[in-house]
Amino acid sequence: MRLVFGFAALLGVDFLQLLVPGILKRGIDALSNHTVTRAYLLELSLLILLIAAVVALLRFFWRTLIIGFSRLLEKELRERLFVHLVHMDQPFFGRWSTGSLMAHAGNDLSAIQMACGMGMVAAADALVMSTAAVCFMLVIDIRLTLLALLPLPLLALSTKILSKKMHVHFSRVQEKFGQLTEFSRNALVSIRLIKGYCLEGLQEQEFARIGQQYVRSNLRVAVIQGLLHPMAMLTGNVGMVLILYFGGRQVIAGRITLGDFVAFMTYLTMLIWPMMAIGWVANLAQRGLTSLRRIGALLQEQPVLTGGRGIIKSGADVPTIRCKQLHFSYPGRRHPALCNLTLQFTSGVYGITGRAGSGKSTLCRLIARLYPVKKGMLYVDGMDVNQLSIASVRAGISFVGQQVSLFEDSVYKNICFGRPDADQKQVKEAAKAAAIHDYISHLPDGYNSLVGERGVKFSGGQRQRIALARALLSNRPILIIDDGLSALDVATEQQVFEHIYQQYHDRLILLVSHRVNLLARADKIIMLDQGKIVAACAHKQMYAANNLYKIMVDKQQGHA
Numbered sequence: 001m002r003l004v005f006g007f008a009a010l011l012g013v014d015f016l017q018l019l020v021p022g023i024l025k026r027g028i029d030a031l032s033n034h035t036v037t038r039a040y041l042l043e044l045s046l047l048i049l050l051i052a053a054v055v056a057l058l059r060f061f062w063r064t065l066i067i068g069f070s071r072l073l074e075k076e077l078r079e080r081l082f083v084h085l086v087h088m089d090q091p092f093f094g095r096w097s098t099g100s101l102m103a104h105a106g107n108d109l110s111a112i113q114m115a116c117g118m119g120m121v122a123a124a125d126a127l128v129m130s131t132a133a134v135c136f137m138l139v140i141d142i143r144l145t146l147l148a149l150l151p152l153p154l155l156a157l158s159t160k161i162l163s164k165k166m167h168v169h170f171s172r173v174q175e176k177f178g179q180l181t182e183f184s185r186n187a188l189v190s191i192r193l194i195k196g197y198c199l200e201g202l203q204e205q206e207f208a209r210i211g212q213q214y215v216r217s218n219l220r221v222a223v224i225q226g227l228l229h230p231m232a233m234l235t236g237n238v239g240m241v242l243i244l245y246f247g248g249r250q251v252i253a254g255r256i257t258l259g260d261f262v263a264f265m266t267y268l269t270m271l272i273w274p275m276m277a278i279g280w281v282a283n284l285a286q287r288g289l290t291s292l293r294r295i296g297a298l299l300q301e302q303p304v305l306t307g308g309r310g311i312i313k314s315g316a317d318v319p320t321i322r323c324k325q326l327h328f329s330y331p332g333r334r335h336p337a338l339c340n341l342t343l344q345f346t347s348g349v350y351g352i353t354g355r356a357g358s359g360k361s362t363l364c365r366l367i368a369r370l371y372p373v374k375k376g377m378l379y380v381d382g383m384d385v386n387q388l389s390i391a392s393v394r395a396g397i398s399f400v401g402q403q404v405s406l407f408e409d410s411v412y413k414n415i416c417f418g419r420p421d422a423d424q425k426q427v428k429e430a431a432k433a434a435a436i437h438d439y440i441s442h443l444p445d446g447y448n449s450l451v452g453e454r455g456v457k458f459s460g461g462q463r464q465r466i467a468l469a470r471a472l473l474s475n476r477p478i479l480i481i482d483d484g485l486s487a488l489d490v491a492t493e494q495q496v497f498e499h500i501y502q503q504y505h506d507r508l509i510l511l512v513s514h515r516v517n518l519l520a521r522a523d524k525i526i527m528l529d530q531g532k533i534v535a536a537c538a539h540k541q542m543y544a545a546n547n548l549y550k551i552m553v554d555k556q557q558g559h560a
């Protein structure tokens, strides 16, 4: 509806504008005939003024209506893209970098918006305006029209070529700008690393180098932009010269009136902008289409991780998780991360240990349904996980990962993220259990303290404890802690786990750790190596039977 009104207003503007030369013609003809009166002149002037006022009003309408429409369209697309991305799975984010996704969301969406907004407007405007102006000109004099139009196609063509060039350079400008932003973002995020290695100078040089490239591309754009306008003017003026000479002769010969002559000139100046617009619009549309295709391809991507409709039977109780010859490779990797794991988890504490890269995190991720698992390899409550809805599996799991993710918000909000309806008392209890309450309450702003971008205002161990408090608060039957408390000192860690073991004795706890004193309390320890189970038994048997474990224990207890 907006569009219809918008285009109606646009047509109105064009039509009214085309009336003006006609009025001028009448005035001038009257002047040259000496039949003019003051009242007639005033009448014509007022008429032009009125038209100008209406044109201004209609212009305002079409601009707000059509540009508004393109903004709405952009919003719609942006939201669809966001929702789509939020629903994508881990393998997808392994393929797409954050930077390229952000570029899509920024550049492509604005290119589509431009094509649908200004592009459509200019196309309609140019088309209506030029055909109508040419028609009016033809009515006045056919030969003169053809003559005057001679240089115009040249203008359209050169605009097309130039704006295409401009597009190429402009994309480069955007690309360089992206690099510049990404570079400074990266540098600021890892500022401590840069300072630690005294790399400020190197960063400075690199930044200047990209900045130089950015300026160079920008200058190229400026050159082309600088060329476009004078060229249009020149073409218009050449047309003008042709009309002045040949049209003037027609006037002398009495074939057309002086008024016709002036009207003709005015129509010609009205043609310059549409001619430029045609070239410009062609490129705008092309850009818009390319972007639309790219966004379309992104929207077509489907998560490979799909679940069924099933719901876990045990509900709030601990489900039985069974791995049956569980085999898994990351996309694009030749070596499997997990080989033929056969295991069963019920309530209790399971310690998972093994060297770096042995597959501990992968096992946790598969159980949490972050990566797809083939049929017949992983069962929850006797059902293949592929038959269960992903949400139903995940809703039973609290996950504290190796890398803690905190939001740029208050500590309080970060803790109750998994359970927004929790009250203050529950939040504080969770923080106490994670041994972070005392620290938070001594902060000047207490629980309202901001954690900073990715939690920079807290130490690694404090971040881990905030993440643990979040997991404990969400209070789910399964708690997975993937090396999640590695940055804690031994005494605090011991205290936290004492609490967890007591409070969660009826749940299922999967604890990835190297700390022997924690593993010793587990009901069962699973040792992985190169994706395979080396041993799975309690501490005592493990100590007696497994040499690797024995060495680990002796080393750590020797230190303690």
Ligand SMILES: Nc1ncnc2c1ncn2[C@@H]1O[C@H](COP(=O)(O)OP(=O)(O)O)[C@@H](O)[C@H]1O
Residues within 6 Å of the ligand: 094, 330, 331, 333, 337, 354, 355, 356, 357, 358, 359, 360, 361, 362, 363
């Ligand atoms: N996202 C990933 N993409 C590809 N390979 C991965 C990914 N994550 C881990 N791997 C590989 O899988 C293997 C097991 O990794 P992981 O489970 O993280 O080990 P651990 O947690 O025991 O240190 C390693 O060889 C690692 O390189």
Ligand SMILES: [Mg+2]
Residues within 6 Å of the ligand: 360, 361, 362, 402, 482, 483
């Ligand atoms: Mg790991």
